[in-house]
Amino acid sequence: MPALQTLPDHSGRFGQFGGRYVPETFIGALDQLTEAYQRAIRDAGFQRELNDLLQNFVGRPTPLTQAPRLASHALSSQSGPKIFLKREDLAHTGAHKINNTVGQALLAVRMGKKRVIAETGAGQHGVATATAAAHFGLQCEIYMGAEDVRRQALNVYRMKLLGAKVNVVDAGSRTLKDATNEALRDWMGSVAHTHYIIGSVVGPHPFPMIVRDFQSVIGRECREQCLELFGALPDAIVACVGGGSNAAGIFHPFIGDQSAKLLGVEAGGRSSRPGDHAASLCWGSPGVLHGSLSYVLQDEFGQTADVHSCSAGLDYPGVGPEHSYWKDSGRVEYTSVTDQEALDAFRLTAELEGIIPALETAHAIAAAIKLAPSMSPAQNIVINLSGRGDKDVQEVMRLTASDAAPKH
Amino acid sequence: MPFVCAGFPTAETTEQAIPALADAGAPIIEIGIPFSDPIADGPVIADAMHKALKSGITPARVFQIVKSVRRRTQAGLVAMVSDSIITRMGPERFISEAASAGFDGLIVPDIDLNAAAPLSGLARLHHLSFTLLIAPTTAPHRIGQIAGLCTGFIYLLARVGITGESDRLDIQDLKQRIDTIRRQTKLPIAVGFGVSRPQQAAQVATVADGVIVGSALVRRMGESPDPVRTAVDFVAQLSQKMDSAIAPA
Numbered sequence: 001m002p003a004l005q006t007l008p009d010h011s012g013r014f015g016q017f018g019g020r021y022v023p024e025t026f027i028g029a030l031d032q033l034t035e036a037y038q039r040a041i042r043d044a045g046f047q048r049e050l051n052d053l054l055q056n057f058v059g060r061p062t063p064l065t066q067a068p069r070l071a072s073h074a075l076s077s078q079s080g081p082k083i084f085l086k087r088e089d090l091a092h093t094g095a096h097k098i099n100n101t102v103g104q105a106l107l108a109v110r111m112g113k114k115r116v117i118a119e120t121g122a123g124q125h126g127v128a129t130a131t132a133a134a135h136f137g138l139q140c141e142i143y144m145g146a147e148d149v150r151r152q153a154l155n156v157y158r159m160k161l162l163g164a165k166v167n168v169v170d171a172g173s174r175t176l177k178d179a180t181n182e183a184l185r186d187w188m189g190s191v192a193h194t195h196y197i198i199g200s201v202v203g204p205h206p207f208p209m210i211v212r213d214f215q216s217v218i219g220r221e222c223r224e225q226c227l228e229l230f231g232a233l234p235d236a237i238v239a240c241v242g243g244g245s246n247a248a249g250i251f252h253p254f255i256g257d258q259s260a261k262l263l264g265v266e267a268g269g270r271s272s273r274p275g276d277h278a279a280s281l282c283w284g285s286p287g288v289l290h291g292s293l294s295y296v297l298q299d300e301f302g303q304t305a306d307v308h309s310c311s312a313g314l315d316y317p318g319v320g321p322e323h324s325y326w327k328d329s330g331r332v333e334y335t336s337v338t339d340q341e342a343l344d345a346f347r348l349t350a351e352l353e354g355i356i357p358a359l360e361t362a363h364a365i366a367a368a369i370k371l372a373p374s375m376s377p378a379q380n381i382v383i384n385l386s387g388r389g390d391k392d393v394q395e396v397m398r399l400t401a402s403d404a405a406p407k408h
Numbered sequence: 409m410p411f412v413c414a415g416f417p418t419a420e421t422t423e424q425a426i427p428a429l430a431d432a433g434a435p436i437i438e439i440g441i442p443f444s445d446p447i448a449d450g451p452v453i454a455d456a457m458h459k460a461l462k463s464g465i466t467p468a469r470v471f472q473i474v475k476s477v478r479r480r481t482q483a484g485l486v487a488m489v490s491d492s493i494i495t496r497m498g499p500e501r502f503i504s505e506a507a508s509a510g511f512d513g514l515i516v517p518d519i520d521l522n523a524a525a526p527l528s529g530l531a532r533l534h535h536l537s538f539t540l541l542i543a544p545t546t547a548p549h550r551i552g553q554i555a556g557l558c559t560g561f562i563y564l565l566a567r568v569g570i571t572g573e574s575d576r577l578d579i580q581d582l583k584q585r586i587d588t589i590r591r592q593t594k595l596p597i598a599v600g601f602g603v604s605r606p607q608q609a610a611q612v613a614t615v616a617d618g619v620i621v622g623s624a625l626v627r628r629m630g631e632s633p634d635p636v637r638t639a640v641d642f643v644a645q646l647s648q649k650m651d652s653a654i655a656p657a
Contacts, residue, residue, distance in 0.1 A: 019523060020520045021492075022518055024541040024543040024546055024550075024554070024565070025543040025545055029545070031547070171454065172444070177445065185570045286495075287496050288518075289445065293495065298492070298496055300497075301466050302490070302492040302495065302496030303443065303493075304444040304445050
């Protein structure tokens with residue numbers, strides 16, 4: 001399906017999805033960004049600088065680790081596929097978010113912008129933005145919902161240590177959606193000297209394309225590592241989807257490989273009732289939010305619905321427009337797992353593999369555990385281990401306080 | 409052109425305020441349809457919208473309000489509405505319901521320009537004016553494109569940044585931008601965003617065809633024990649200042 005790889009079109013559309021549903025004030029800055037990006041990707045100097053940063057600052061390539069104990073747990077006593085983990089948790093700052101922020105910070109410098117802003121949910125994107133800003137000597141402000149500030153206190157302090165100003169957003173649901181609103185409002189007044197580093201494959205064109213491209217380093221590395229490790233492409237790739245940046249990054253280089261099943265995993269929360277989950281692709285429908293047309297959770301009048309997830313990074317009512325296109329084209333399958341399934345996978349991965357994954361990532365692991373028994377021993381599954389879970393330890397303690405304590 | 413947020417502080421206030429503001433000298437009234445995530449709006453209007461939504465305001469209820477005031481006023485009633493709402497309700501349904509409620513036009517602040525032509529056509533079909541924004545950052549080549557899709561009037565942003573009260577207003581810069589736009593369209597130009605005081609409104613009136621005052625009015629209505637009275641007094645004050653500014657010497 002080569003057409004899928006050449007999107008978006010010149011107006012920023014992935015099929016009907018995407019576009020630029022924003023106040024006119026932004027258009028000049030979006031055009032400037034599109035142009036700067038097109039120039040940068042054709043410039044060998046930019047590529048060299050970016051690759052150097054990815055290698056020597058971010059610590060890439062990240063390993064592909066086999067997870068035999070997790071696999072045998074998933075398969076009980078039957079035989080089945082091998083499971084591998086693409087270790088984005090080992091990238092600098094502990095998640096894939098840094099792949100995008102160093103790229104966009106480099107663009108900001110090229111555009112002569114001295115200040116960057118960002119929204120953050122779990123805080124990983126905020127930390128990654130603050131990190132890139134510190135590295136390049138850019139002024140940095142982060143917007144974060146009050147509820148997320150509470151459940152991700154560690155990351156708030158990290159951002160402050162990195163010299164960023166953290167603005168607590170008390171409006172609406174006090175989570176990622178509202179932080180994004182505030183960052184956009186800041187940018188309405190500051191476009192001339194500020195670059196908005198959007199953290200996911202969402203927002204108006206060209207953001208979904210730029211973030212996907214910077215994150216695609218995950219999939220490109222993974223492809224080479226699979227060929228080296230087991231001499232074939234993976235049969236299934238599983239990634240969690242909030243806005244969808246880690247999933248887009250690992251899926252995109254495999255979009256043309258029909259043999260690779262691509263599975264995106266959304267936050268199923270407490271139930272499939274409205275307000276109990278954040279599964280825009282599974283249970284939403286096309287609408288406009290934060291600058292693009294995509295699947296979204298809204299009421300009948302277009303008001304954004306309340307969403308819920310135990311994971312701050314997935315607690316978002318929208319999703320990247322390219323995912324909407326991949327869903328409708330049938331190329332990627334999307335499913336959801338519940339808070340409880342994610343919490344179980346969180347603990348299992350720690351106990352069986354010695355890796356504490358982010359709660360977001362735990363959703364992908366839970367879905368892979370369910371997928372594995374349907375596959376054969378000759379097959380291989382890759383899970384995108386998008387981030388580490390240190391930031392979630394306190395929240396998991398709180399959420400599981402009534403359950404039995406860890407077994408040992 | 410005063411801006412009221414439908415349903416703020418209450419639906420009843422909006423219903424009473426619209427004809428009263430027309431009587432106080434407003435030829436056109438902009439009625440904001442509350443949206444959960446208004447990214448172009450500052451704290452005053454965003455907060456008003458959230459409160460209105462909490463009290464149960466929906467586009468359907470706004471249409472009812474307009475229907476009931478339509479018989480009591482000749483003023484132009486223009487909806488300010490996010491494309492999120494139009495897309496979800498369906499453009500056909502939204503436009504036909506807005507028109508049959510008695511709206512005279514709509515302003516869509518966040519539509520994708522490449523997707524605006526069908527909506528502009530639909531609005532024309534239902535005899536609604538159709539207005540898009542032009543910003544200080546709008547490149548010259550887009551001005552004609554935007555103006556070409558508009559009917560009724562053009563909404564020019566006085567400054568970059570979100571809606572809200574502001575002390576600064578560069579009237580020379582504004583005049584230059586208006587001149588640039590006038591070279592490309594004959595449509596009237598209304599100016600909003602950051603125009604809050606009678607003195608500023610009067611200054612803008614000397615260079616533009618219309619002046620939109622939003623946050624300053626919404627804030628006063630929110631703070632007042634008698635929001636309709638307060639709104640009427642403020643709008644009367646604005647129109648009086650504007651009238652004397654543009655009166656022939």
